[in-house]
Amino acid sequence: xxxxxxxxxxxxxxxxxxxxxxxxxxxxxxxxxxxxxxxxxxxxxxxxxxxxxxxxxxxxxxxxxxxxxxxxxxxxxxxxxxxxxxxxxxxxxxxxxxxxxxxxxxxxxxxxxxxxxx
Amino acid sequence: xxxxxxxxxxxxxxxxxxxxxxxxxxxxxxxxxxxxxxxxxxxxxxxxxxxxxxxxxxxxxxxxxxxxxxxxxxxxxxxxxxxxxxxxxxxxxxxxxxxxxxxxxxxxxxx
Numbered sequence: 001x002x003x004x005x006x007x008x009x010x011x012x013x014x015x016x017x018x019x020x021x022x023x024x025x026x027x028x029x030x031x032x033x034x035x036x037x038x039x040x041x042x043x044x045x046x047x048x049x050x051x052x053x054x055x056x057x058x059x060x061x062x063x064x065x066x067x068x069x070x071x072x073x074x075x076x077x078x079x080x081x082x083x084x085x086x087x088x089x090x091x092x093x094x095x096x097x098x099x100x101x102x103x104x105x106x107x108x109x110x111x112x113x114x115x116x117x118x
Numbered sequence: 119x120x121x122x123x124x125x126x127x128x129x130x131x132x133x134x135x136x137x138x139x140x141x142x143x144x145x146x147x148x149x150x151x152x153x154x155x156x157x158x159x160x161x162x163x164x165x166x167x168x169x170x171x172x173x174x175x176x177x178x179x180x181x182x183x184x185x186x187x188x189x190x191x192x193x194x195x196x197x198x199x200x201x202x203x204x205x206x207x208x209x210x211x212x213x214x215x216x217x218x219x220x221x222x223x224x225x226x227x228x229x
Binding site: 006033035041042043044045046055056058091105107108109111112114 | 154
């Protein structure tokens with residue numbers, strides 16, 4: 001399977017614990033995105049990388065959240081001191097990052113990691 | 119403030135008929151629009167997109183129409199099939215690189 005993969009698919013944790021999720025993009029894609037989706041809502045943009053550089057962060061990304069993409073391939077999203085409000089589906093997407101600034105760049109999503117904070 | 123709105127939470131259509139899903143946006147900076155389909159417990163799957171320089175794009179049974187003056191787009195599926203039952207999300211992009219999504223429309227295809 002050459003699509004976007006995410007691990008783990010499910011994570012249950014207690015409030016106050018730290019969690020880390022991993023995303024492996026489609027191999028030739030140089031852009032990688034993180035989104036969060038809560039019940040009844042569409043996905044909400046969190047942050048994105050062009051290769052290893054984190055170029056944009058949403059105001060939704062509080063200081064308890066950190067994302068990395070150290071070698072421009074896979075990415076991790078860490079949430080420190082989890083809160084019940086962090087319970088959501090965390091989605092990763094990747095895109096080719098075509099010429100022209102990528103304005104018509106299509107993002108392809110992984111299956112998501114469902115986080116439940118007790 | 120919802121910049122992308124899908125005002126119908128659900129839509130029921132008979133198999134073989136046309137399904138029309140609507141989406142409105144408020145941000146004039148949006149210039150690229152996409153439709154995604156989502157099954158439960160899966161990530162969104164890309165369906166079709168349209169750039170603001172066009173007013174129509176077709177791909178098989180799926181056609182997206184864009185009316186820039188009305189800030190409105192629609193997805194037509196014809197003929198509708200049972201496997202089309204899913205949640206459909208409209209998404210928009212412009213300026214920033216993250217997509218802005220609507221809340222989705224749950225399409226139910228009835229036999």
